[in-house]
Amino acid sequence: MKFGGTSMAGTERIRRVANIVRAQAARGDQVAVVVSAMAGETDRLVNFCREANPLYDPAEYDVVVASGEQVTSGLLALTLQALGCKARSWLGWQLPIHTIEAHAKARVESIDSDALIASMEAGEIAVIPGFQGLSADNRVTTLGRGGSDTSAVAVAAAIKADRCDIYTDVDGVYTTDPRIVAKAKKQKAVTYEEMLELASVGAKVLQTRSVGLAMKEGVRVQVLSSFIGEGAPPADDLPGTMIVSDEEMDELVEKGLMERQLVTGIAHDKNEAKIILTRVPDRPGAVANIFEPLAAASINVDMIIQNVGRDKGETDVTFTVPQSDLARAQALLEDRRGEIGFNRIITDSKIAKISVVGVGMKSHAGVASSMFRALSDRGINIQAISTSEIKISVMIDEDETELAVRVLHTAYGLDAQD
Ligand code: ADP
Ligand code: ASP
Ligand code: MG
Numbered sequence: 001m002k003f004g005g006t007s008m009a010g011t012e013r014i015r016r017v018a019n020i021v022r023a024q025a026a027r028g029d030q031v032a033v034v035v036s037a038m039a040g041e042t043d044r045l046v047n048f049c050r051e052a053n054p055l056y057d058p059a060e061y062d063v064v065v066a067s068g069e070q071v072t073s074g075l076l077a078l079t080l081q082a083l084g085c086k087a088r089s090w091l092g093w094q095l096p097i098h099t100i101e102a103h104a105k106a107r108v109e110s111i112d113s114d115a116l117i118a119s120m121e122a123g124e125i126a127v128i129p130g131f132q133g134l135s136a137d138n139r140v141t142t143l144g145r146g147g148s149d150t151s152a153v154a155v156a157a158a159i160k161a162d163r164c165d166i167y168t169d170v171d172g173v174y175t176t177d178p179r180i181v182a183k184a185k186k187q188k189a190v191t192y193e194e195m196l197e198l199a200s201v202g203a204k205v206l207q208t209r210s211v212g213l214a215m216k217e218g219v220r221v222q223v224l225s226s227f228i229g230e231g232a233p234p235a236d237d238l239p240g241t242m243i244v245s246d247e248e249m250d251e252l253v254e255k256g257l258m259e260r261q262l263v264t265g266i267a268h269d270k271n272e273a274k275i276i277l278t279r280v281p282d283r284p285g286a287v288a289n290i291f292e293p294l295a296a297a298s299i300n301v302d303m304i305i306q307n308v309g310r311d312k313g314e315t316d317v318t319f320t321v322p323q324s325d326l327a328r329a330q331a332l333l334e335d336r337r338g339e340i341g342f343n344r345i346i347t348d349s350k351i352a353k354i355s356v357v358g359v360g361m362k363s364h365a366g367v368a369s370s371m372f373r374a375l376s377d378r379g380i381n382i383q384a385i386s387t388s389e390i391k392i393s394v395m396i397d398e399d400e401t402e403l404a405v406r407v408l409h410t411a412y413g414l415d416a417q418d
Helices: 011-026 041-052 058-065 067-082 114-121 148-158 192-200 208-217 246-254 286-296 323-335 367-377 398-411
Strands: 032-035 087-089 097-099 108-111 125-129 132-134 140-142 164-168 189-191 221-225 241-244 265-269 272-281 304-306 314-322 345-348 351-357 384-388 391-397
Touching: 011 067, 032 067, 032 148, 041 058, 041 067, 058 067, 058 140, 067 087, 067 125, 097 148, 108 148, 114 125, 125 148, 148 164, 148 208, 189 192, 189 246, 192 208, 192 241, 192 265, 192 351, 208 221, 241 246, 265 398, 272 286, 272 323, 272 351, 286 314, 286 323, 304 384, 314 323, 323 345, 351 398, 367 391, 367 398, 391 398
Parallel strands: 032 125, 087 125, 097 132, 164 221, 189 241
Antiparallel strands: 097 108, 132 140, 221 241, 265 351, 272 314, 272 345, 304 314, 351 391, 384 391
C-alpha cells in the first residue's frame, strides 16, 4: 500500500490512512506501507536547499529532501500503534534500499527484504518512507520527484506482493487530468505500455519509472483513492484503476468490461522549454555538434525540428529541454558557439506539450490529422510535433494548455456522459 502526499498531509489524514491500513491487515493480509512526505513538504525542503546554496551539491540536497518521508513514516507507525496495531518503520538505509549513486535521480538496484519479511511474518505492519535509498558509498539518495511510487513498486517486487495499491487523491487513472477536464472518465484498466507513455508525457498520477519497473517485474498495480467513506468497497474488490498487460486488456474487452478505445488518454506537460538556434550550417555533423554536449551533461532533449534550409546552406534548429535545465543548456551552447556555428539562441519557457496516447493508433490512421484539425478549429497554433507508435505530441503556447486538453478530449469522444 502506498499513500501520497495529500493523503499524508497532517495527523488527521494520517489517522484515515492508518484506518485503511488496519482494515487491510484485518482481512488477514501481511502489509507493507510506503509513504510520501506531507503535501508541499518536499517543495519546502527543495527551496531551503536553493536558499542555502543555489549551486547545491545533490548529495546534500538528498540529505535534506529525504527527511520529509522520515517524518511521515514515523508518524504512521505511531498512529497505527495508537490504533492497537503492531507497526515498525524501516528507513531506506535500514533495509537497505540500494540505489545507484546519481543523487536526486537515483534508481533502485535491489532491496534487502529479509528483515522486512521477517517483521511482517511476525505480525508487524512495515512502514517504509518512499523516495529514499542508499548508495554504494553509504550516502542517502532520492529517486526523483514523485519517486515514492517507484519505492512502492520496488518494495512490492522485492517481497513478491500480491498487489501494489497506490492510494492517491483521485480514485483512479482518468482519460485526462480530472482537475482540468470535469468530464474526464475513470478507466477500469490501462495497459502498462499506455500508462508508461502517459506518465512520461506528463500524467503525474504515477511516476514514469514506477510503471516501467512494474512492467518489468510483473507487479500488479492498482491506483485508487485514500479519500473514502466508511462503506467504501475494499481495495480487494478493485475499485480503482488496474494497470494490466495487453493480454488482460484483451480479456476485459472480450468480457465487455472495457471498450476498445482508439485514444486512452491525453496528458500535458508545462515543464519543458524551447530553444531555437538560428542559422546553423546545413551540413553533416552540425546537429551532432549541438546535441553531444547536451547529452554529455545529462540534459534530455525531447522534441527536435530542423527547419527547412535557408539559402546559403543554413538552417534553424528547434528543440525542447526540461525547464530546470534551460540555463545550463543555454550556457553549454553559448560556450560552443564557434564549433556549432549558429547566429542566435532564442529561448521560450512559455510552452506546453500536449500528448494523445492510445495503443489503437498502431492499427488506425487519422488520429494525428483529427488532432491537428481540432486544434486549428480553435485557433491553437502548433509549434512542433513528435510521435511514437502509440503517441502524438504537439508543442503549443502554454496559455492554451487547458483549452487544448478540453478540445481534444471532446474531439476523441472521451467526455463522460452526465
Ligand atoms: P500523490 O501525492 O498521491 O503521489 P500526485 O499529485 O503525484 O499524487 O498524483 C495525483 C494527481 O495526478 C491527481 O490529483 C491529478 O490531478 C493528477 N493527474 C494527472 N493526470 C491524471 C490522470 N490521467 N488521471 C488521474 N489523475 C491525473
Ligand atoms: N515527496 C517526494 C516528492 O514530492 C516523493 C513523492 O511524493 O513521491 O516528489
Ligand atoms: Mg505522486
